Amino acid sequence: MGRPVIIRIIGTGLLGTSLGLALSPRHEIQLEDASPMTAALAQDLGAGTEVTDESAAPDLVIVATPPDVAADTVNRALTDFPDALVTDVASVKAIVLAEVGSGRERYVGSHPMAGRERSGAIAADGDLFIGRPWVVVPHETSRPDAVETVKRIAMEVGGFPIEMSAAAHDSAVARVSHVPQLMSSLVAATLVDAPPSSLDLAGQGLRDVTRIAGSDPKLWSTIIAGNPSSVADILREVRSRLDSLIDGVETMAEQNAYTGVASVAKVISDGNIGVSRIPGKHGGAPVRYATVYVLVPDKPGELGRLFTEAGEIGVNIEDLTLEHSAAQPVGRAAISVNPSRAKPLADGLEERGWTIASVEMEES
C-alpha cells in the first residue's frame, strides 16, 4: 500500500467510518452500507464516496459490518472482486475464518483494538486507531501480500500490528475485553434495585468499574455469540474464585470473626498481581518505574531547583507529577525514574537538603 489504492469499506458504522476518515487523504475510499442513509452520513462526514454501479473494482475490501454478517460479507467480496484482497475488522476471528470459502488465500482477518462508548458513523474519529494494537490474523493459506497489506493499513492509520492466530486472538479478547465487559455489566446490574440513597454514595471506583456497562446489548450479544467457548472458560474461572470468596465472606458473617479473611485477601492480592501485568499505554512490555517522592516547599523557584539538581545528579526524569493543594505549605513531587536510578537520585537529593518522603518501586 505504499501507493494510493482503491479501498472499499463495507459497513460505515463507527469503525468503517473512522477508517474512511483516516485513509481518505491518501487513498480512494468507496463507502457501502446496508443502510444508504448511513453510507450517506459517512460520506457527509468526509470518510469517502458512496459506491455506485459505476464504481471501479477495489484493490482492497475492508469489511466493517457487525460480526454476525462479517463472514458472508467477506465471501461476497471475495467473489465479486476476484483480484481484491479482503480483510474484516470483526472483534471475533475464528468463526469468521471458519466460514470463509473460495478465495480465502486473499483473505486475512484483522481486529483493530479501538472503540468508543458511542457507536455509529456519527461517533467516528479518524484518530481512533492511533497508538492502538491492531491484530492481524494470518491463516495456513493466506497470501503473504495480503498479510503485508493489512499490516500497512494498520500502520497508516497509526495502529501497530500484532500477528496472532485466530484461536489465540479469540482467547485473548475473551480475557481482556469480553469478560471484563460482562463483569462490568454484572456490577452495574446490582444497582437496578438499589435504594436511591445508596446510589448517592457512588464514588469514582464504581464509576470506573461500570463505565463500559453502558454498552449496546445487541452488539455485545453478537460478540459473545462469536466467542462463547473462550468466554465460558474464563467465566467459570471467575465463578470458582467467586465461590471461594463467598465462602470466606459467609464465614466472616456467621462467626463474626476474621476466619474467612484469607479468601478476601487472596482475591485482592491476586487482583494486584493481575492489574500490574497490564502493559503501558502503547501495548509494550509493562513499564517498571521507581517513584521518588520529594517534599517541595511552596516557594517560587523550588521546582526549578529540583529539576536542575536532579540533572546534576545525572538522573533522567521519566515523569513528574506535582501534587499540591491550597491548604498546604509544601507540595509533593512524584519523580518517576528507571528503578536503578532511584537510590542515586534519593541520596543525591538528600545530600542537597531535600526531604525524601518515600521511594516506591512499581512491580511489573
Add this chain to the structure above:
Amino acid sequence: MGRPVIIRIIGTGLLGTSLGLALSPRHEIQLEDASPMTAALAQDLGAGTEVTDESAAPDLVIVATPPDVAADTVNRALTDFPDALVTDVASVKAIVLAEVGSGRERYVGSHPMAGRERSGAIAADGDLFIGRPWVVVPHETSRPDAVETVKRIAMEVGGFPIEMSAAAHDSAVARVSHVPQLMSSLVAATLVDAPPSSLDLAGQGLRDVTRIAGSDPKLWSTIIAGNPSSVADILREVRSRLDSLIDGVETMAEQNAYTGVASVAKVISDGNIGVSRIPGKHGGAPVRYATVYVLVPDKPGELGRLFTEAGEIGVNIEDLTLEHSAAQPVGRAAISVNPSRAKPLADGLEERGWTIASVEMEES
C-alpha cells in the same frame, strides 16, 4: 463549629492527614498516630501539630485509624476527653457503633466517601473531600449537637453531609463500593496466568474496570470483615446472575448458535439500567440530558454562529463537546440540553440551515 476549636485527629494516614490539611487553616489541629514517624510526616506536610503531654484537651476527636481498631480508639477518646465530641471516619459503621460504650451520646459515626488509590499521609490532599458525600450516622442516643458538629466539619472541608442509619450505610457501601472492589479484583485476577501476548490487547475498558484492583489487600480485608453480611448478600446476587450467564454462554458454545443469547443480552441491558442510575458528580438525582449532534463545517466562525443561533432559538446549552479530527472537513458538536428543549433546538437549527446528525435522549 462556627468558631475555631481544638480538633484531635487520631490516625494520620490518607484520610486523617487530608482532614488535617483541610481543617488546619481554621482550627487548631492535634495529630496523633500509633507510629510517631507517620504523625511527624503529617506535621511536616502541614496537617497540624503532633500531640505532646502538654496538649490541651480537644473539643472534637476525629478517629481516622484502620476500621478494625476504630471502636477501641473511639472508646478511649470518649474516656480520655469527657467533654469532647467524637466521630470516626471508618468505612463500616454498624460494628463500630455496636462496640461504642460509655459516653456514646457524644459519639456520632461518619464516613467521608473520599479516597485515592494510594494510601498514607504522603498521598494526602486537603481537597480530597470537595464535592464528595459524607455520611453522618446518628444513633438512638446521639446528642443533636454531636450530629450538627460532624455535619459542619463535613461542609467545612467541602463535602456534603448525608444522614443514614448504620445499617443503611453498610448496605449501601456494600453495593456501591465493597462489591465493585471485589469484582474489579476478580477481573484482574483472571490476568495472573494470561499469556503476555493477550495483555498486549488490553484496552481502556479493561484498564477502567481494573483500576481499583491495585488496592491494598490488608485494608480491604479489614473493610470486608466489618461488613460481611451485606457483602455476602450482594455477592450471592452476583453469583446467581453469573450462573445464568454461564448457562447461556455454554449453550451458545455447545449448540454453536444464538440459543443462549438472551442471557447475555439480559446481563448487558440490566447493566445499562444500573449504570444509568448512578447519579451525577455531586450526588444529586441522575441527570437526564438530551444531546443534539450537529455537523459543523470546519470554517472560522461557524461555532460562534452555532452558539448565537442556539441562543436565538432560546435554548440553554448545558454542555457542548466538539469532536474533530484532522482528516475531516466537518466537526461534530454534541450539544446537551434539557430533554424538553431538544426538539425545538433541532428544528430551529435545521431551519437555519444546519445539518442535524442525530438527537439522542439519555435515559435515567
